[in-house]
Amino acid sequence: MSERTPQNARYRDAGVDLDAAAAVKSRLRALVERTLPAGAVGPGLFSGLLPRPDGSHLAATIDGVGTKTGIAAWTGRYRGLGIDIVHHCADDLLAVNARPLFFLDYFGASRLEPALLLEVVEGMAGACEGVGAALLGGETAQMPGTYAEGEIDIVGCMIGSVAPGALITGRDVEPGDAVIGLASDGLHTNGYSLARRALFESGRFAVDDRLAALGGETLGEALLRPHRHYGAAVDAALAVAGVRAMAHITGGGIEENLARVLPAGAGAAIDAGAWAVPPLFALIAEAGGIAADEMRRVFNMGIGFCLVVPRDAAASALAAARATGVEAWAIGETVVGGGVRWG
Amino acid sequence: MSERTPQNARYRDAGVDLDAAAAVKSRLRALVERTLPAGAVGPGLFSGLLPRPDGSHLAATIDGVGTKTGIAAWTGRYRGLGIDIVHHCADDLLAVNARPLFFLDYFGASRLEPALLLEVVEGMAGACEGVGAALLGGETAQMPGTYAEGEIDIVGCMIGSVAPGALITGRDVEPGDAVIGLASDGLHTNGYSLARRALFESGRFAVDDRLAALGGETLGEALLRPHRHYGAAVDAALAVAGVRAMAHITGGGIEENLARVLPAGAGAAIDAGAWAVPPLFALIAEAGGIAADEMRRVFNMGIGFCLVVPRDAAASALAAARATGVEAWAIGETVVGGGVRWG
Numbered sequence: 001m002s003e004r005t006p007q008n009a010r011y012r013d014a015g016v017d018l019d020a021a022a023a024v025k026s027r028l029r030a031l032v033e034r035t036l037p038a039g040a041v042g043p044g045l046f047s048g049l050l051p052r053p054d055g056s057h058l059a060a061t062i063d064g065v066g067t068k069t070g071i072a073a074w075t076g077r078y079r080g081l082g083i084d085i086v087h088h089c090a091d092d093l094l095a096v097n098a099r100p101l102f103f104l105d106y107f108g109a110s111r112l113e114p115a116l117l118l119e120v121v122e123g124m125a126g127a128c129e130g131v132g133a134a135l136l137g138g139e140t141a142q143m144p145g146t147y148a149e150g151e152i153d154i155v156g157c158m159i160g161s162v163a164p165g166a167l168i169t170g171r172d173v174e175p176g177d178a179v180i181g182l183a184s185d186g187l188h189t190n191g192y193s194l195a196r197r198a199l200f201e202s203g204r205f206a207v208d209d210r211l212a213a214l215g216g217e218t219l220g221e222a223l224l225r226p227h228r229h230y231g232a233a234v235d236a237a238l239a240v241a242g243v244r245a246m247a248h249i250t251g252g253g254i255e256e257n258l259a260r261v262l263p264a265g266a267g268a269a270i271d272a273g274a275w276a277v278p279p280l281f282a283l284i285a286e287a288g289g290i291a292a293d294e295m296r297r298v299f300n301m302g303i304g305f306c307l308v309v310p311r312d313a314a315a316s317a318l319a320a321a322r323a324t325g326v327e328a329w330a331i332g333e334t335v336v337g338g339g340v341r342w343g
Numbered sequence: 344m345s346e347r348t349p350q351n352a353r354y355r356d357a358g359v360d361l362d363a364a365a366a367v368k369s370r371l372r373a374l375v376e377r378t379l380p381a382g383a384v385g386p387g388l389f390s391g392l393l394p395r396p397d398g399s400h401l402a403a404t405i406d407g408v409g410t411k412t413g414i415a416a417w418t419g420r421y422r423g424l425g426i427d428i429v430h431h432c433a434d435d436l437l438a439v440n441a442r443p444l445f446f447l448d449y450f451g452a453s454r455l456e457p458a459l460l461l462e463v464v465e466g467m468a469g470a471c472e473g474v475g476a477a478l479l480g481g482e483t484a485q486m487p488g489t490y491a492e493g494e495i496d497i498v499g500c501m502i503g504s505v506a507p508g509a510l511i512t513g514r515d516v517e518p519g520d521a522v523i524g525l526a527s528d529g530l531h532t533n534g535y536s537l538a539r540r541a542l543f544e545s546g547r548f549a550v551d552d553r554l555a556a557l558g559g560e561t562l563g564e565a566l567l568r569p570h571r572h573y574g575a576a577v578d579a580a581l582a583v584a585g586v587r588a589m590a591h592i593t594g595g596g597i598e599e600n601l602a603r604v605l606p607a608g609a610g611a612a613i614d615a616g617a618w619a620v621p622p623l624f625a626l627i628a629e630a631g632g633i634a635a636d637e638m639r640r641v642f643n644m645g646i647g648f649c650l651v652v653p654r655d656a657a658a659s660a661l662a663a664a665r666a667t668g669v670e671a672w673a674i675g676e677t678v679v680g681g682g683v684r685w686g
Contacts (some may be wrong), residue, residue, distance in 0.1 A: 024457040028481070031461075031468040035478040040445075048479025050445050054397075062447040062500055064484045102383075102393050104405040106449070106498045114367040118374075125374040135378040136391025138371070139498075141407045144536065146494045153489055155449045155482075157405055157500035193487065 044260065045169060046095035046248050047160070055164030059098035062157040063088045063250075067192040068223070069152050074207045075220040078116050081154055082123020083226040088189050088250070089158035090131040090229050091305060095246040095261070097168040097238070098160035100133035106155040107140045110147035120154060123226075131229055133158060170245030170261035170308070177244060177334040178314035179258070179268055182233055183327035184304030186225035186280060190251040191298045195223065198288025205287065213279045222280050230305045233328070236320035241313035247306040253296045255340040258306050267339045270332035278302045296342065308334060387603065388512060389438035389591050390503070398507030402441035405500040406431045406593075410535040411566070412495050417550045418563040421459050424497055425466020426569040431532050431593070432501035433474040433572050434648060438589040438604070440511040440581070441503035443476035449498040450483045453490035463497060466569075474572055476501060513588035513604035513651070520587060520677040521657035522601070522611055525576055526670035527647030529568035529623060533594040534641045538566065541631025548630065556622045565623050573648040576671070579663035584656035590649040596639045598683040601649050610682045613675035621645045639685065651677060 025043075032042045039051035047059040065084050072078045082105075090100050105124055107117055117140065128135045147153065187195060199205045199219060207220035214222045237243060245261040247254075258268055281302065285295050295301065309317045314330050321328040335341075368386075375385045382394035390402040408427050415421045433443050448467055450460055460483065471478045490496065530538060542548045542562060550563035557565045580586060588604040590597075601611055624645065628638050638644065652660045657673050664671040678684075 024455075024460055027461055028464050031464050032478045032481075035468055035471040035476065037477055040477050040479065042478060043480050048445065048447065048477075050477055050479060058444070058502070060445060060447055060479045060500075060502065062449050062480055062482045062498075064449060064451065064482060066484060067486050067489060069489060101401070102391065102403060104391065104403055104500055106405050106407060106500075108407065108451070108496050108498075112367075117367055118370055121371050121374050125378055128378040133378065134380055134383045134391075134393055135375045135385060136383065136393060136403045137386050137405055138375075139405050139407060141409060141496075142536075143410050143496065145491060146410060146412060146496055148488060148491045151489045153451050153484075153486065153496065155405075155451075155498050157447055157449075159401070159403065159502055193485075 046092040046260070047098060049096065049162070049167070057098070057162040057167055059093050059096050059160045059162055060157070061089050061092035062155065063092065063189070065154045065189050067196060068189055069154065070196055071192065071207065071220060071223045073150065075224065077224060078119040079123040080224050080226045082120040083127040084189050085154050085156035086124050086127035086131060086133070086158070087227040087229040089156045090133065090231065091227070091248040093158055093160035094230055094234050095248045096162060097166050097246070098162045100131050100158055100160045102134040102136040103128050103156060103158045104136055105138040107138065107152065108143060108147060109141070109152040110144050110149050112140060112142045131231060168243060168246055171263055172244045173263055173266055173308050173334055175266065175334055175336050176311055177308050178311045178330055179270065179332040179334065180307040180309060180314060180317055180321065181275060181303035181329050181331040182230055182305040182307070182321060184249065184300045184302055185228045186222055188227040188250070188300055188304055190300065194288065194290070194298055195284050198284045198290060202289065203287025211283070213283055228304050230326065232324040233321040233326040234305070234307070236324050237307055237309070237317040240320045241309045241317035243307050243309055243317070245308035249300040249304050249306065251298070253299060253301065254303055254306065255296060258340050262334065265336065265338060267335050267337045267341065268332050269335050269341050269343055272342050274331040275302055275329040303331065389435040389603070390441060392439065392505070392510070400441070400505040400510055402436050402439050402503045402505055403500070404432050404435035405498065406435065406532070408497045408532050410539060411532055412497065413539060414535065414550065414563060414566045416493065418567065420567060421462040422466040423567050423569045425463040426470040427532050428497050428499035429467050429470035429474060429476070429501070430570040430572040432499045433476065433574065434570070434591040436501055436503035437573055437577050438591045439505060440509050440589070441505045443474050443501055443503045445477040445479040446471050446499060446501045447479055448481040450481065450495065451486060451490060452484070452495040453487050453492050455483060455485045459495070474574060511586060511589055514606055515587045516606055516609055516651050516677055518609065518677055518679050519654055520651050521654050521673050522613065522675040522677065523650040523652060523657060523660055523664065524618060524646035524672050524674035525573055525648040525650070525664060527592065527643045527645055528571050529565055531570040531593070531643055531647055533643065537631065537633070537641055538627050541627045541633060545632065546630025554626070556626055571647050573669065575667040576664040576669040577648070577650070579667050580650055580652070580660040583663045584652045584660035586650050586652055586660070588651035592643040592647050592649065594641070596642060596644065597646055597649065598639060601683050602681070605677065608679065608681060610678050610680045610684065611675055612678050612684050612686055615685050617674040618645055618672040646674065
């Protein structure tokens with residue numbers, strides 16, 4: 001991480017301290033461990049896991065859409081936030097090879113605006129149908145004073161099932177396996193605090209600025225693109241290749257999220273030139289004066305999901321994923337030695 | 344509802360509009376219905392239900408602790424909030440006769456304070472052990488700008504299982520059944536927006552005021568008492584009586600929550616003199632100039648959970664619940680004609 005250029009906008013400056021978050025994580029884990037029955041897996045993977053008597057596992061994840069809510073507020077378009085949270089959760093389940101059973105949402109706001117809530121739930125319900133999750137429940141909380149005036153938070157919890165023997169946790173990864181990256185569509189649901197600061201404070205852009213660099217889209221449209229669901233692409237890859245690990249690229253970028261599913265002592269070398277980073281990321285970096293390594297720790301950089309497959313299965317997995325309409329690239333390989341390195 | 348005394352503090356005046364919330368509920372339900380597979384139950388009961396191939400049901404609930412967070416902030420004591428959210432969720436599951444499998448939490452804040460987060464999770468983890476839920480995951484979101492400075496929100500999602508044939512939904516309730524009320528311990532997790540306004544704005548109390556009416560407790564201590572878990576009391580009652588319906592008394596009070604589990608055309612007559620409403624509620628009503636009917640629509644009034652049992656089983660169910668250390672009273676009976684009436 002470079003501290004050399006004083007204009008670098010560190011994520012901490014935008015009010016989010018990733019180091020402080022990491023420091024408490026290990027203590028939290030210890031508290032959690034003692035609640036776990038034999039065979040259960042708490043935080044660490046993309047979904048928690050509870051073994052069931054029939055050999056299957058229940059998988060569970062909880063997430064929020066973060067400060068993407070602000071972009072929705074500025075543009076008055078909320079439907080996509082409902083899609084975002086459902087797809088974010090479904091991709092967390094997918095990363096352990098779970099398939100959705102049901103979803104619940106929490107909608108917190110300073111004040112309930114019925115039209116806004118309906119728009120979000122409309123997005124959620126449609127996305128739930130798409131991924132095959134029953135929308136089993138939801139809670140709406142009006143908390144004037146807790147939320148800043150006009151602000152909302154959207155949280156989702158999705159539960160899925162992993163068939164007996166089908167769990168994928170990365171433990172079978174071997175050095176020299178291929179890392180396949182599936183294309184993201186915009187920022188998905190991570191990095192919005194920094195992106196907002198870079199674009200709208202440092203860069204003085206407006207959400208309705210229509211930019212040639214974005215193919216004529218407005219910034220608001222580009223920033224609101226919903227989180228992709230990778231179910232079809234992953235199913236296609238699973239049908240033709242022995243997938244050894246999967247990573248959903250969320251906060252922490254490719255580095256942190258890919259590292260989460262690699263066995264102890266294993267790392268990955270990522271070829272930064274293997275795909276074209278979409279122009280939205282360059283725009284954010286330039287507007288905010290954000291160094292490349294900081295960008296990679298915060299944003300997905302154009303890769304929303306990674307698959308680790310044996311090297312000789314890479315071509316068929318790539319072709320299978322692409323056939324579902326998702327662009328995909330071989331973006332690196334696993335190596336001996338921990339951590340994710342960029343080349 | 345009385346509009347006669349202009350000093351009446353309606354819940355709406357505290358920034359929470361219950362009528363607006365009710366109006367959108369039916370439209371939300373229609374959106375949700377189309378995501379539900381055969382046999383699944385969405386919002387309406389205290390937990391959503393998904394039938395499983397073995398005849399069991401998965402039950403799921405999501406809740407927040409609401410503006411009780413403010414009392415914790417003023418007193419610097421956060422551990423109880425973790426207990427609150429776990430017990431709130433576990434009681435929602437209990438109301439359909441589900442037993443906890445696992446829990447996930449979401450902690451949103453303007454800024455992450457590690458010590459505060461750890462205190463909350465410590466409360467959660469201990470309560471999860473107590474109710475038998477694995478703490479499978481959690482999400483921590485730092486959202487400066489979304490949350491007012493120094494404010495937090497705490498959300499929990501709990502999943503449980505209902506054994507084949509064990510589901511209790513109220514459909515077997517008959518006129519003349521007994522309603523048994525189990526004692527609450529303070530406000531649990533509902534009505535804090537109105538209580539804060541009544542006590543600390545209208546009434547000009549302070550959280551560290553030590554009041555004789557509260558048995559020498561400070562207001563802060565009385566308001567922070569954790570949400571009770573009724574698992575032991577309900578198990579004891581189930582062992583001796585055919586329980587036909589259960590209601591977790593949350594926002595909306597006895598009226599709304601008991602009505603949720605009565606069949607179409609059935610109501611309940613509640614004898615308001617059957618138990619002594621704890622002094623905290625009288626203090627809130629007096630400080631805020633809140634009419635009795637409004638109090639009953641917002642607060643639990645000393646009853647945290649209701650059981651509906653055949654009349655001839657009431658005495659044994661009462662005795663069984665009391666033997667677990669929870670005070671209980673026969674507070675009314677079911678009647679022909681919808682709604683809950685007070686007498």
